[in-house]
Amino acid sequence: MTTPPLACLAHTAGRPLPLSGITASTSLPDTYAQLWDEWGPVARVELEPGVNAWLVMGHQELRALVRNERVFSRDARNWADWINGVVKPDSGLGPMMFYRDNVIGADGPKHRRLRRPLDAALAAVDHRQVRRAVERTCRERIEVFRHRGHADLVGEYSQSVALLALAEMSGLNPQEGQDLLAALAKLFGSADDSQEGNQQFEAILAQLIHARRAAPGKDLATALVQHPDLRSHSEILQSLVVLISAGQQTLSAWISRALWLMLTDPRFESRLRGGRLGIDDALDDVLWRDPPMTHFPARYALMDTELGGRRIARGDALILGLAAANADPRIHPAGMEREIGNRSHLGWSAGPHRCPAETPARLIARTAVEQALHGLPGIRLTGTESTAPSPWMRHLASLPVGFTPTTSPTT
Structure with missing residues (x-):
């Protein structure tokens, strides 16, 4: 599927932008700014036609997401769109998002055992x-x-x-x-x-x-x-x-x-x-x-919850917006020009x-x-x-x- 140019999508308020179109944007900071204006730090995006997810762009929200395994799991078997058959077994999302029985797909004690x-x-x-x-x-x-x-x-x-x-x-x-x-x-x-x-x-x-x-x-x-x-x-x-x-x-x-x-x-x-x-x-x-x-998949909500002012339903997929969180305007009020030598990025x-x-x-x-x-x-x-x-x-x-x-x- 050919991704429409970003300019063709930007005016459609409330419609999730395709994640591939965001990544391919010629001006990623401007695209993230547009998403922030419309959604705040957690934006709805489209992974493929009919399959949506949340893009976590806020620095604070992303850190909260990845540190709370009790609420947000790395195990893709918790993904509602997979459980319900919305995502097909031959989906192009498979290599990056389907469950793998390794350190990447594990949480808690099993993850710590495989990580050591x-x-x-x-x-x-x-x-x-x-x-x-x-x-x-x-x-x-x-x-x-x-x-x-x-x-x-x-x-x-x-x-x-x-x-x-x-x-x-x-x-x-x-x-x-x-x-x-x-x-x-x-x-x-x-x-x-x-x-x-x-x-x-x-x-x-x-x-x-x-x-x-x-x-x-x-x-x-x-x-x-x-x-x-x-x-x-x-x-x-x-x-x-x-x-x-x-x-x-x-x-x-x-x-x-x-x-x-x-x-x-x-x-x-x-x-x-x-x-x-x-x-x-x-x-x-x-x-x-x-x-x-730029965007790292994924976490899956284990219960209904809230993040960045958005209601997250059990089974929702959340994508880590690493580049977006690095550019969070709340941690860079004067821009990013002074970050040379600073390694506190994500x-x-x-x-x-x-x-x-x-x-x-x-x-x-x-x-x-x-x-x-x-x-x-x-x-x-x-x-x-x-x-x-x-x-x-x-x-x-x-x-x-x-x-x-x-x-x-x-x-």
Whole structure:
């Protein structure tokens, strides 16, 4: 279905705007301001024709939502539109919103049990080893195109760097990492071979688990295999699936958005050309203004309740408006221009389901941005960046750049 232009929807007072149209807006702050004027901090939105949800845009309201598991569950089996058959089994909402028997779909004690192994595994990551591995991966990707003088830093760089870095952290060798990249390309492509890609993805990880049972290593897979809170092969496998599949998309989006800022925003424009702000500042700016997950699904009301002045019915779906909450005018009375260096944003979400991978993710993203800026002399944007349509993310589909061709790696 083609989403009508936002201008065609804006005048229809009271009608929920399509979430995909909101995400695709050319001016997200203006769109959120429009929603605030009409609805306040909790707005009614359309997920697909006939399926509505609440978009939680208020900073205070979003924090209340994610911290109250007694009222708002992560378990999609509580979703009224699913229970009543309004949402069909083949709905495009399925991959992001249907129930999964893993840490993402669990609440309470089960969630805490499944979360502990992830926290422990990520806390044990050797940051120096990760940095060296990411630098090597970045140089290998740049080697493919540095002689050409042009490249797409999404398709040819950020997507593969993010996944290959996560694969190596998990314990996969370079060829297995490439196989995983090919499998995920099919899976996320949502074409006829997407199920095949999912099967290949899980098969590679299953083989890794078996290998680490026989020969433990110093990697995420070994840490998960050995953790007593994971009670079955399925729980270990699904923990790896969450780490890699969720991390790849968001990392790639973060890297490419930060590169775009460094190349286009006068505050940054790469320190190679005298910009006053650096890579970490760009990474933080992205997390405030355009976090990798613009809208994050979902919580489901376990009872009739109220949030942000709106009556929420039992079984209603609530979407976390991470970008909107970051821009809440009640916490930014003077605008967002002074937020450089402030990391109190909701780019990582909040509450029990807050992303556990902040530190390694920042290390990977910073290294990837740094390697591209320093490894491609004279780098500049050469075309218009494009975005991929999604209700959930505003990630770049392409980032065309030009640079001075080189026949040997720069130092």
